Amino acid sequence: MDEIFSNAQRAEVLTQALPNIRHYNGKIVVVKYGGNAMINPMLKEQVMEDMVLLHLIGVKVVLVHGGGPEISELMAKMGKKPVFVDGLRVTDKETVDIVQMVLAGKVNKTLVNLLEKKGGKAMGISGMDGRLIEAKIKDERLGFVGKITNINIDPVLDLLEKGYIPVVSTLGCDADGNAYNINGDTAAAYIAGALNAERLIMMTDIAGVMKDIDNPDSLISKISVKEAEVLKTDGIISGGMIPKIDCCIEAIKKGVKNVVIMDGRVPHSILMELLTDEGAGTMVTGDNE
Numbered sequence: 001m002d003e004i005f006s007n008a009q010r011a012e013v014l015t016q017a018l019p020n021i022r023h024y025n026g027k028i029v030v031v032k033y034g035g036n037a038m039i040n041p042m043l044k045e046q047v048m049e050d051m052v053l054l055h056l057i058g059v060k061v062v063l064v065h066g067g068g069p070e071i072s073e074l075m076a077k078m079g080k081k082p083v084f085v086d087g088l089r090v091t092d093k094e095t096v097d098i099v100q101m102v103l104a105g106k107v108n109k110t111l112v113n114l115l116e117k118k119g120g121k122a123m124g125i126s127g128m129d130g131r132l133i134e135a136k137i138k139d140e141r142l143g144f145v146g147k148i149t150n151i152n153i154d155p156v157l158d159l160l161e162k163g164y165i166p167v168v169s170t171l172g173c174d175a176d177g178n179a180y181n182i183n184g185d186t187a188a189a190y191i192a193g194a195l196n197a198e199r200l201i202m203m204t205d206i207a208g209v210m211k212d213i214d215n216p217d218s219l220i221s222k223i224s225v226k227e228a229e230v231l232k233t234d235g236i237i238s239g240g241m242i243p244k245i246d247c248c249i250e251a252i253k254k255g256v257k258n259v260v261i262m263d264g265r266v267p268h269s270i271l272m273e274l275l276t277d278e279g280a281g282t283m284v285t286g287d288n289e
Contacts, residue, residue, distance in 0.1 A: 019277040024274060025058035027198035028160070030256075032188035033068040033111075035205040037264030044114065047203075050270040051165060052120035059274075060160045061116075063122075063167045064191055067107040074098055074274050087240070088145055089137075091181045096144040099181045103169035104128070111167050123164040127182060128173045130155035133190070134210035135172030135180040146172040146180025148187065153194040185247040193254020201273060202244060203264030208282030209245070213237055222283045225249050248284040259284045 027258040031051065037043045052060050071089070072082045075098055091099060096138030115122035117205040119206040127133030129194065132155050159166040173181040185202060192200040211218040224230065228245050231237040237245050248259040262269050262281030273280040 003191075017094065019274045019278075023056050023095055024054070026060065026063065026196065028060045028104050028192075028195050029054065029199045029201065029274065030062045030064060030188055030192035030195065030197045030272065031201045031203065032064050032185055033203055034184055035070070035203060035264050037063070037203050038067070039069055040265070041268065042249050043265065046267050047264070047270065048111070048114045048118050048120075050268055052118040053113060054274065055120050055165050060144070061165050062156060062160070062195065062197075063111065063165060064169055064170065064184065064188040065103075065107060065111060065167065067103050070107055071099055071102045074102055074162070077230075085139075085141055087243070088103070088142055088211070089181060090185065091144040092143055093144065094180055100171060100179050101124075103171055108167055108169045115165055121164050122167055122258070123159050124167040124169070125155055125159070125188060126169040126171045129178060130169050131173060132156065132168070133172035133187060134174065135178075135182060135224070136174055138187065144178065144180050146182045148172060148182065148190050149174075151190050151194040152240075154193065155190070156191065183243075185244055186250070188249035189256075189259075190245040190254065192251050192256045196255045197251075198257050200248070200256050200259040201259045201270060202248065203260065204244065204261055205263070205265060206241075208261045209237060209241065210282075220282055222285065224285050225252055228284060236270045252284065258286075 035045065037047055051061050075082055077238035108124040112122045112124040131152050133148055134150040135148050138145045156166045170182040170184045172182045188200060207216055207219050209220045211220060228249060232242060244261060251259050253285060260273055260281050260283045262273055269280045
């Protein structure tokens with residue numbers, strides 16, 4: 001009896017998800033992947049399962065990833081100490097080579113392999129491939145940390161058209177062939193904007209925007225761009241959440257319908273957000289929604 005009831009519950013869940021599945025079928029969803037969800041092996045498996053499930057039900061998923069901890073780990077092995085200015089990694093010529101090895105190599109191909117293992121069809125590219133992300137020096141103090149100057153989105157569109165999950169590492173380049181380390185949230189916002197994505201999901205290590213950072217129950221489930229600016233002025237959005245919200249606002253200005261900041265440490269949080277009415281995290285919308 002318990003097993004029959006359990007199967008009935010599963011069927012009910014699938015039935016309730018049907019309107020959401022119908023809504024997202026054929027739509028583009030960009031996922032910015034990083035933080036603890038990327039470090040924890042079990043969470044990584046679940047995120048890849050979520051991506052493949054969405055892919056199989058017809059959602060055009062694009063995975064944009066960073067890899068800060070892995071970069072720091074390889075730097076340590078090579079005897080280099082990471083230095084940060086205003087939260088950004090100072091990237092000299094040797095460090096940008098390390099960033100390229102880790103992001104475009106180890107991390108990117110590990111994620112592609114895992115997606116394929118879970119039954120997906122994935123292809124890894126970096127922002128340097130097809131000059132997807134063109135950049136210039138953001139700040140001389142930071143070295144080869146890039147400010148995005150242009151997005152050539154055709155490589156991603158070509159992969160989506162051929163049925164792949166594009167897995168994008170956040171490197172950029174300029175006309176002289178220099179490689180740049182690009183902030184992952186910023187890259188995801190620009191790519192999602194260029195794709196006119198239905199949704200951008202920013203996976204973080206906190207539940208979303210909260211009125212009281214120490215009280216998870218104070219989570220704000222939905223805010224407009226205008227409301228976000230007010231919350232920044234009032235100091236409710238502060239610290240490391242400011243650049244994330246700024247990326248959300250940038251994405252919406254560039255054409256993304258809405259952006260969700262969510263806790264990537266919660267198992268299957270992507271499915272909760274897209275396939276249930278309750279959703280997850282904080283949704284940032286345009287002022288007219």
